[in-house]
Amino acid sequence: MARVRRFNRTVTQRIGALDDRYLARGRPLGEARVLWEIGEAGCDVRTLRSRLDLDAGYLSRLLRSLEADGLVTVGASPTDRRVRRARLSRKGRRERTELDRRSDDLARSFLEPLSSDERQRLVRSMAEVERLLVAALVEIDVVDPDDPPARHCLHEYFAELDRRFDTGYDPSVALPALAHEMRMPAGGFLVASLHGEPIACGAIKLHGREPAELKRMWVAADARGLGLGRRMLSSLEAWAADHGAHAVRLETNRTLVEAIAMYRSSGYREVPAFNDEPYGDHWFEKRLGTQR
Amino acid sequence: MARVRRFNRTVTQRIGALDDRYLARGRPLGEARVLWEIGEAGCDVRTLRSRLDLDAGYLSRLLRSLEADGLVTVGASPTDRRVRRARLSRKGRRERTELDRRSDDLARSFLEPLSSDERQRLVRSMAEVERLLVAALVEIDVVDPDDPPARHCLHEYFAELDRRFDTGYDPSVALPALAHEMRMPAGGFLVASLHGEPIACGAIKLHGREPAELKRMWVAADARGLGLGRRMLSSLEAWAADHGAHAVRLETNRTLVEAIAMYRSSGYREVPAFNDEPYGDHWFEKRLGTQR
DNA sequence: TCGATTCCTTGACCATAGTCAGAGAAAACC
DNA sequence: GGTTTTCTCTGACTATGGTCAAGGAATCGA
Secondary structure (H helix, E strand, O other), X not given: OHHHHHHHHHHHHHHHHHHHHHHHOOOOHHHHHHXXXXXXXXXXXXXXXXXXXXXXXXXXXXXXXXXXXXXEEEEEOOOOOOOEEEEEOHHHHHHHHHHHHHHHHHHHHHHOOOOHHHHHHHHHHHHHXXXXXXXXXXXXXXXXXXXXXXXXXXXXXXXXXXXXXXXXXXXXXXXXXXXXXXXXXXXXXXXXEEOOXXXXXXXXXXXXXXXXXXXXXXXXXXXXXXXXXXXXXXXXXXXXXXXXXXXXXXXXXXXXXXXXXXXXXXXXXXXOOOOOOOOOOEEEEEEOOOOO | OHHHXXXXXXXXXXXHHHHHHHHHOOOOHHHXXXXXXXXOOOEEHHHHHHHHOOOHHHHHHHHHHHHHOXXXXXXXXXXXXOOEEEEEOHHHHHHHHHHHHHHHHHHHHHHOOOOHHHHHHHHHHHHHHHHHHHHOOOEEEEOXXXXXXXXXXXXXXXXXXXXXXXXXXXXXXXXXXXXXHHOOOOEEEEEEEEOOEEEEEEEEEEEOOEEEEEEEEEEOHHHOOOOHHHHHHHHHHHHHHHOOOOEEEEEEOOOOHHHHHHHHHOOOEEEOOOOOOOOOOEEEEEEOOOOO
């Protein structure tokens, strides 16, 4: 307990202060955070507001100020002209790159004085601390596959498969998993969210007395390494077991090496192909019920 | 690198914000920090200023405000009437206890959702992160044993021995280590400091071709577990070796179990008593020079 | 004993962060 | 087509954190 308190004080205040100073570089911290959060691709003002949890009036003023400095432009969103969309100007983009660089510098300054062995231990311990602290904040819920969070996850999932598969990914070629197959009574769709943002998903298709099928398992790139995949996997298994499944099976592509490693270490055994998914290279199955 | 950056963002901002809110409880954060830092025993205003790194005017105003709330009294220091000394009133003491409780609650809230195995891992990893981050910030210097930092360390060292030894500790009974024996050319006195505050010390008495003697090794209670003892020990050994010693020896009391464990694991072997230190229960020696 | 220095206080000032109510424009609802 | 809701902006206001310079009281140094 005392240990935790001291950690909070030392690490939080010391690094936090440094972090802020590095990020701010002469600019009010609020502006720097907004600049950062807008991102390369631009961002709707309402999204900024919810992500940074700022008052509408305050954010508006921050944007005006950034606009006056020539760092961002704010225009109407193409789809809904009430919504305003902030984009970085070229100068803003340069500025953001600079912030990025400084953030890297800061990280490097922690690692530099250490030996390579110590560096590894530091990074490993940091990951562990983060994983355990964040784990308590992640919520996994059953949602409808047509709800916005689920659609967001699926969109990201497909985009990632398209990037990673050697052949790209075309959903119309793959075996489908339709919305009605991933909601009750045919199945379930789980979404993990952190501070209200969806960061991982997975679906189960029930097949009566046959093994249930695991589909659409995805973890956001910036949430990896937190043990979230494993947690999602066991939540899906638990959901399947609760709905009468005695086993779960799945197919996967050979490029998804981390996923394959995770399946193996979670008790999945490779089995012969049980379907003709064109993108499938490996098929796995795990029997449920031993743990309950 | 990315890992370190993410750790900084997540842990720092998330916990930092929580920590501040917990600590503040309706009061400006600045006031809460001052209230905390004054401590049960009271504190000179100048010390507060340097510890919290606040502007003199600003701190003065904060104290006025705490005084107006009846939490603090500020009076002249007994030794130097320019210096002002802040003390907690009864109400202030209650308030500080409350802050203490909340800080505990916060720490508990991190641990609570975890299994006991996870808790252990979290605490261990936090200690590791802190140790490695702080290690880079600690400076070990050779100082004169009569300098204020050295005197502070020695004072704390004796107070601790007095608390821990079954018989209490009376410096006039023990074998002495006089200031001139711990400065060149007879010996050396090392102090480790973090942000300018001394947090550990140790001394070497040289004996020509005979083994050097290690004395006065101490680590501040709130800096333990950071690997500082081991670091101080190897700095002392290095200093001794640099000044011609081929071996180091020391005596210690049986109640100092962590120290004894550290000596053993650092390559010290127990040897027969080489002096008649009345508080000595164990005598150790280590040959130097193999590592250089 | 007479500056010089140290320590603190006070008044004047400033920037950042944030809140709140009102209003205008666009979209959604019925 | 009129009403309601959503989204944003603006102006007015507040609190917090912080800086700076002047000055008074105590102490130090010669």
